[in-house]
Amino acid sequence: MRNQNVRVGILFAAAMAVSIALTASPQTKKTSATASTIEARDLSGVWFDDHPRPNSVTERYWIYKFTLEEPPMTAWGQAQFDAAKSSFGSHPYPLMQTNDPIYHTCTPPGFPRIYLHPFPMQIVQTPGEVIVLFEYDSIRHQIFTDGRPHDAALGPLWMGDSIGHWEGDTLVADTVNLNDKTWLDRMGHPHTDQLHVVERIRRADHDHLVNDITFEDPKAYIKPWTAHLTFALHPKWTLGEQFCEDQNSFEDIESNEVKPMK
Amino acid sequence: MPRFLFGFALSLAIGLSLAEAVCAQTRPAATASKAPSSDPSHDLSGVWFDDHPRPNKVDERYWVYKFTPDEPPMTAWGLAQLNAAKTSFGPHPVPIAETNDPIYHTCAPMGFPRIFLYPLPMQIVQTPGEVIMIFEYDSVRHQIFTDGRPHDTSLGPLWMGDSVGHWEGDTLVADTVNFNDKTWLDRMGHAHSDQLHVIERIRRVDHDHLIDDLAIDDPKAYTKPWTAHLTFILKPKWTLAEAFCEDEQSFQSLDEAAAEPAKK
Numbered sequence: 001m002r003n004q005n006v007r008v009g010i011l012f013a014a015a016m017a018v019s020i021a022l023t024a025s026p027q028t029k030k031t032s033a034t035a036s037t038i039e040a041r042d043l044s045g046v047w048f049d050d051h052p053r054p055n056s057v058t059e060r061y062w063i064y065k066f067t068l069e070e071p072p073m074t075a076w077g078q079a080q081f082d083a084a085k086s087s088f089g090s091h092p093y094p095l096m097q098t099n100d101p102i103y104h105t106c107t108p109p110g111f112p113r114i115y116l117h118p119f120p121m122q123i124v125q126t127p128g129e130v131i132v133l134f135e136y137d138s139i140r141h142q143i144f145t146d147g148r149p150h151d152a153a154l155g156p157l158w159m160g161d162s163i164g165h166w167e168g169d170t171l172v173a174d175t176v177n178l179n180d181k182t183w184l185d186r187m188g189h190p191h192t193d194q195l196h197v198v199e200r201i202r203r204a205d206h207d208h209l210v211n212d213i214t215f216e217d218p219k220a221y222i223k224p225w226t227a228h229l230t231f232a233l234h235p236k237w238t239l240g241e242q243f244c245e246d247q248n249s250f251e252d253i254e255s256n257e258v259k260p261m262k
Numbered sequence: 263m264p265r266f267l268f269g270f271a272l273s274l275a276i277g278l279s280l281a282e283a284v285c286a287q288t289r290p291a292a293t294a295s296k297a298p299s300s301d302p303s304h305d306l307s308g309v310w311f312d313d314h315p316r317p318n319k320v321d322e323r324y325w326v327y328k329f330t331p332d333e334p335p336m337t338a339w340g341l342a343q344l345n346a347a348k349t350s351f352g353p354h355p356v357p358i359a360e361t362n363d364p365i366y367h368t369c370a371p372m373g374f375p376r377i378f379l380y381p382l383p384m385q386i387v388q389t390p391g392e393v394i395m396i397f398e399y400d401s402v403r404h405q406i407f408t409d410g411r412p413h414d415t416s417l418g419p420l421w422m423g424d425s426v427g428h429w430e431g432d433t434l435v436a437d438t439v440n441f442n443d444k445t446w447l448d449r450m451g452h453a454h455s456d457q458l459h460v461i462e463r464i465r466r467v468d469h470d471h472l473i474d475d476l477a478i479d480d481p482k483a484y485t486k487p488w489t490a491h492l493t494f495i496l497k498p499k500w501t502l503a504e505a506f507c508e509d510e511q512s513f514q515s516l517d518e519a520a521a522e523p524a525k526k
Contacts, residue, residue, distance in 0.1 A: 108506045
């Protein structure tokens with residue numbers, strides 16, 4: 001990643017120079033803005049969540065749910081949530097007693113829950129794709145930016161079917177065709193196969209990425225609601241190997257998570 | 263599971279039709295390729311699928327369950343391990359319920375280099391310091407660092423090993439060590455230990471074809487290093503699909519499909 005950091009650094013320096021030039025000479029605006037936009041569309045790198053680290057796990061809501069406040073659940077959604085026995089939150093269950101669908105069989109956490117597992121992710125880009133590689137269980141969130149439409153024949157999927165387009169320097173990714181086998185988060189908030197997720201992913205500056213997520217699922221929630229995820233660039237990190245092998249994989253992870261942060 | 267089966271069948275069907283098309287008309291090489299590396303001959307990116315012929319009988323398609331048609335040169339320990347393996351492939355397959363294949367029943371990772379034997383596509387993406395193979399099968403990642411770092415033994419033992427690479431001309435030479443000993447080398451039950459050392463020589467022979475020559479060394483399991491030759495064909499219109507191991511049935515569908523005669 002060292003080389004990449006150098007490359008991104010050069011691009012960033014170039015972008016700064018361009019924006020200074022742009023302020024100084026308005027006649028170069030068109031060309032400079034285009035170059036600057038292209039550079040801003042580089043989301044590549046290894047990213048890790050950028051939340052503060054309070055000592056108590058119940059204060060670190062972002063490792064088990066998307067928002068501090070409860071999302072606006074329907075009666076059905078609330079009933080599902082009440083039936084969930086999560087190993088997180090204010091009334092955590094021991095792992096042996098949880099009915100979290102990912103335990104005991106290594107089934108995938110699915111999308112968007114994957115964002116809540118506190119491991120780094122790496123974004124790589126090809127001319128027609130933005131691919132988010134998660135360290136956690138080698139999961140992939142693959143966003144096609146080549147103009148293709150959704151393909152309903154693909155679903156239902158654990159990670160859904162994601163297509164994206166650029167609005168200025170923001171990647172807008174639209175995900176549907178999800179199955180209903182997963183929890184939305186690690187606390188047991190539900191979703192159905194009608195879940196529709198829109199992400200607005202933007203590099204706020206060279207070292208910071210934001211992802212504003214809108215969740216819509218008329219069966220589980222009375223209205224769309226949003227979450228704001230922030231990530232910091234880790235130029236010297238690379239993804240490690242982390243496979244779910246058996247239930248012990250999770251026990252190790254969770255026993256580490258509930259410890260106070262170092 | 264239907265998705266798994268569907269993806270496999272589709273890949274196979276498209277693979278067959280495209281393979282014929284390529285034979286019929288030789289394509290002009292070097293159409294527009296976007297190289298992330300400064301050297302265009304170092305661009306391995308794209309979606310690749312194995313390029314073997316498709317005989318009708320599964321035991322003639324050795325490449326879906328082992329690396330070479332001939333037996334590798336096993337030590338006594340290696341042979342004992344193979345004899346104890348109850349595989350669902352090969353000349354004496356056992357039903358999946360009776361196999362002791364370590365990946366069944368728990369969705370444990372199949373590891374490296376066994377991942378190459380699954381008949382699903384893989385995509386290569388490159389960054390300035392890495393060549394990353396992403397396998398459709400369970401989204402497994404073979405990440406080769408080309409930034410000059412040495413092996414890091416503190417990382418192991420790993421399912422996919424620790425891979426570092428460098429370029430020799432247009433060939434990426436990837437060196438992988440730090441394995442665990444929990445996996446079979448292939449789907450037939452050939453053994454390896456944590457002393458396994460794999461060297462790959464990966465080269466794009468022309469725009470549409472990739473080869474990976476593997477040298478496999480493991481003094482505990484084999485009397486000498488041996489080699490395998492893998493060939494891949496570019497699938498410019500394919501993208502990787504989702505194929506997660508969910509439970510035992512995921513594999514059952516895949517293996518049943520693999521055991522069926524190849525469709526024309």
